[in-house]
Amino acid sequence: MSVIVLKDVSKTYRVGAVDVPALRGIDLEIRSRCLTALAGPSGSGKTTLLNLIGCIDRADSGDLIVDGTRVGELSDDVLSDFRATHLGFIFQSFNLIPVLTAHENVEYPLRLTNMAAAQRRERVCAMLEAVGLTAYARRRPGQLSGGQQQRVAVARALAAAPRVILADEPTANLDSQTASSIIELMRRMQREHAVSIVICSHDPQVIGAADDKVFMRDGRVESVQRSAVTYMPGAEAI
Amino acid sequence: MTLALAVRNLARNRRRSLTTLAAIVVGAVAILLFGGYTRNIRYGLQMGFVRSSGHLQIQHKDYFLYGSGNPAGYGITNYRHVMDLVRHDPVLAPMLTVVTPTLQLGGIAGNFAAGVSRTVIATGSDIDGQNELRKWNDFGFEGTPGNLALTGTAPNAAVVGEGVARVLQLCEPLHIRSCPAPEGAATSASRSAGSGLPPDIAALADAEVPQKLQDSPGAQVPGTSQGIAPPSAVAGSPRIELLAATARGAPNVASLAVIEADTQAVKDLDDIYVALHLEQAQRLVYAGDPPQVTSIIVQLHHTAQIPAARARLEQLLRTTLEDQPLEVQDYETLNPTYGQTIGFFAAIFGFIAILIGVIVLFTVSNTMSMAVVERTPEIGTLRAIGVRRSGIRKMFMMEGILLGLAGSVLGIIVALVLAFLINHGGITWTPPGRTDAVPLTVRVWGEPKPMLGVAIALTLVTVVSSWVPSRRGARTNIVSALRHA
Numbered sequence: 245m246s247v248i249v250l251k252d253v254s255k256t257y258r259v260g261a262v263d264v265p266a267l268r269g270i271d272l273e274i275r276s277r278c279l280t281a282l283a284g285p286s287g288s289g290k291t292t293l294l295n296l297i298g299c300i301d302r303a304d305s306g307d308l309i310v311d312g313t314r315v316g317e318l319s320d321d322v323l324s325d326f327r328a329t330h331l332g333f334i335f336q337s338f339n340l341i342p343v344l345t346a347h348e349n350v351e352y353p354l355r356l357t358n359m360a361a362a363q364r365r366e367r368v369c370a371m372l373e374a375v376g377l378t379a380y381a382r383r384r385p386g387q388l389s390g391g392q393q394q395r396v397a398v399a400r401a402l403a404a405a406p407r408v409i410l411a412d413e414p415t416a417n418l419d420s421q422t423a424s425s426i427i428e429l430m431r432r433m434q435r436e437h438a439v440s441i442v443i444c445s446h447d448p449q450v451i452g453a454a455d456d457k458v459f460m461r462d463g464r465v466e467s468v469q470r471s472a473v474t475y476m477p478g479a480e481a482i
Numbered sequence: 483m484t485l486a487l488a489v490r491n492l493a494r495n496r497r498r499s500l501t502t503l504a505a506i507v508v509g510a511v512a513i514l515l516f517g518g519y520t521r522n523i524r525y526g527l528q529m530g531f532v533r534s535s536g537h538l539q540i541q542h543k544d545y546f547l548y549g550s551g552n553p554a555g556y557g558i559t560n561y562r563h564v565m566d567l568v569r570h571d572p573v574l575a576p577m578l579t580v581v582t583p584t585l586q587l588g589g590i591a592g593n594f595a596a597g598v599s600r601t602v603i604a605t606g607s608d609i610d611g612q613n614e615l616r617k618w619n620d621f622g623f624e625g626t627p628g629n630l631a632l633t634g635t636a637p638n639a640a641v642v643g644e645g646v647a648r649v650l651q652l653c654e655p656l657h658i659r660s661c662p663a664p665e666g667a668a669t670s671a672s673r674s675a676g677s678g679l680p681p682d683i684a685a686l687a688d689a690e691v692p693q694k695l696q697d698s699p700g701a702q703v704p705g706t707s708q709g710i711a712p713p714s715a716v717a718g719s720p721r722i723e724l725l726a727a728t729a730r731g732a733p734n735v736a737s738l739a740v741i742e743a744d745t746q747a748v749k750d751l752d753d754i755y756v757a758l759h760l761e762q763a764q765r766l767v768y769a770g771d772p773p774q775v776t777s778i779i780v781q782l783h784h785t786a787q788i789p790a791a792r793a794r795l796e797q798l799l800r801t802t803l804e805d806q807p808l809e810v811q812d813y814e815t816l817n818p819t820y821g822q823t824i825g826f827f828a829a830i831f832g833f834i835a836i837l838i839g840v841i842v843l844f845t846v847s848n849t850m851s852m853a854v855v856e857r858t859p860e861i862g863t864l865r866a867i868g869v870r871r872s873g874i875r876k877m878f879m880m881e882g883i884l885l886g887l888a889g890s891v892l893g894i895i896v897a898l899v900l901a902f903l904i905n906h907g908g909i910t911w912t913p914p915g916r917t918d919a920v921p922l923t924v925r926v927w928g929e930p931k932p933m934l935g936v937a938i939a940l941t942l943v944t945v946v947s948s949w950v951p952s953r954r955g956a957r958t959n960i961v962s963a964l965r966h967a
Contacts, residue, residue, distance in 0.1 A: 300866050300960040321870050328868020335964065339863040343490035355483055356868045400867070
């Protein structure tokens with residue numbers, strides 16, 4: 245079952261007077277409850293593809309269906325609400341809000357869903373516990389290590405129980421040991437919460453850990469490698 | 483969360499936030515202090531005019547435009563009836579403090595002993611009424627003015643402007659400093675009282691005295707050069723003769739005892755000013771005819787009552803007093819200087835306020851623009867996780883509003899402290915329309931409207947100045963924002 249479907253999706257950037265095609269007629273289906281890696285050399289279009297799937301950029305042509313919703317036709321506000329409820333993001337530079345504590349950072353997406361305060365608190369505590377940062381809840385990002393910040397980012401991405409999590413080079417700013425632990429965490433969370441994760445990465449560790457591997461080159465999907473997925477017993481969408 | 487985020491983001495860049503805050507505080511302080519200063523001038527001017535000419539005056543129709551110095555043509559007949567009607571009117575009575583008559587006339591004042599004379603405008607007043615007028619203090623100014631120099635004096639007593647005294651060579655007997663006699667002026671020894679009155683004037687005065695005596699039986703008739711003894715209250719005072727035309731066009735003369743020279747703020751007025759008792763002025767102008775006045779001064783408890791009082795007076799003039807061609811003038815019309823001075827200060831205040839507003843606008847706008855640029859990746863992140871454009875806009879607007887509110891509140895506090903220090907610092911100055919130095923006062927405390935106005939205005943300025951950067955931040959492309967280094 246596909247959580248994301250792309251049909252003949254194209255995207256061209258205009259750099260000065262030159263049109264630079266980033267994606268050329270992408271046809272792709274991303275399976276639900278899988279960890280999918282978008283791999284390829286720089287300029288292959290993997291980040292652009294991730295941005296389109298994450299609904300933070302719009303395709304020039306083609307159809308993009310995310311969790312059953314044709315997102316290309318949504319207004320900016322509706323798309324914002326869609327992102328808040330259906331998608332989670334993990335960034336290369338963690339992108340936590342520096343003036344908020346770890347707890348508040350994780351809580352922020354929940355505020356956008358109008359969840360009750362008590363429920364929110366419970367949810368945030370559970371997520372911080374899941375990523376092993378309960379003791380750091382009151383710390384601000386500047387008081388956390390890179391790995392801890394990325395763990396907070398993972399907790400934040402999962403907080404609102406999205407169907408899809410999009411991660412752009414999540415291990416690029418981490419040392420290999422920390423990167424491994426983050427990959428392991430993401431893998432575990434993906435299985436425990438039965439969420440679909442799409443990772444854009446150069447990191448062989450990440451690509452190796454993925455269920456499905458999408459190789460891209462020059463704005464096209466070069467190949468897709470899918471492996472058999474065994475869902476964890478008891479895993480369910482949050 | 484938006485509020486907490488705004489507070490924390492402001493605290494994040496303390497120096498910049500404090501600099502912006504300081505600009506708003508300085509702006510608020512400048513506006514409030516200058517506003518308090520101009521307000522004090524306005525109140526002072528208003529008080530001065532209301533104390534001398536009341537809030538409203540009932541005059542003969544067109545007296546204001548054409549009748550100045552012509553009491554014969556523009557006098558109010560049966561003025562006591564008009565005053566009684568006003569005083570006892572059930573609508574007006576609760577608003578009134580004083581209703582008093584005044585008579586203004588033009589004439590020639592001469593010190594014939596020194597062989598000098600000049601044209602003057604003399605004002606005859608009911609001194610008790612004038613003293614009551616001077617008690618008006620709706621704005622809580624410190625100190626109360628003393629009674630007029632004419633209080634309790636003989637009916638022929640007069641006060642002249644220093645300019646009049648100078649021209650009439652009365653400086654020495656009136657003990658006026660810095661008032662040198664012109665070269666070739668007669669010495670005091672040669673200006674003995676009663677000497678040198680020209681025969682024609684003496685004859686005129688001689689002819690008028692019996693009539694005056696008949697007109698005002700029992701009154702203390704003013705002395706003339708023909709030897710009617712001056713009352714003891716003004717014995718030893720220098721004397722002048724005031725020549726004026728009676729209502730019938732005949733010349734008349736009053737011999738006045740000048741008891742004091744009162745410096746007027748405006749030299750043109752100082753050079754023509756003569757104040758005397760109303761009865762004296764009436765005898766001079768109306769001789770044996772029924773006395774009239776040129777104005778009935780109406781003073782109210784509060785300036786804000788003018789519209790209501792005026793409406794009622796005009797109603798009375800149209801109905802009960804319709805047989806007399808009367809009209810009502812307010813103090814602003816009667817004293818154009820008031821409006822001009824207020825307008826002048828209002829223009830300066832407006833200019834300063836706009837200047838400060840623009841400075842605050844650009845300072846806050848610059849601060850918010852820098853904040854938006856610095857936090858572009860944060861904007862991208864928030865937008866990516868689902869914050870709407872309006873949410874981003876709200877976040878930055880909130881920071882601007884907080885700066886505006888905090889700056890305004892701090893500005894008000896600082897202005898109150900500075901105003902207190904200025905008001906108690908013993909600084910004095912001579913305001914327009916006055917001759918004596920008064921304490922420099924800035925009215926900030928007890929004036930909630932200006933304080934609220936400044937707070938609202940500056941907060942609005944910060945809202946406006948935050949709007950453009952906030953909008954720009956909200957419209958930032960998410961992908962570009964996330965890529966922003």
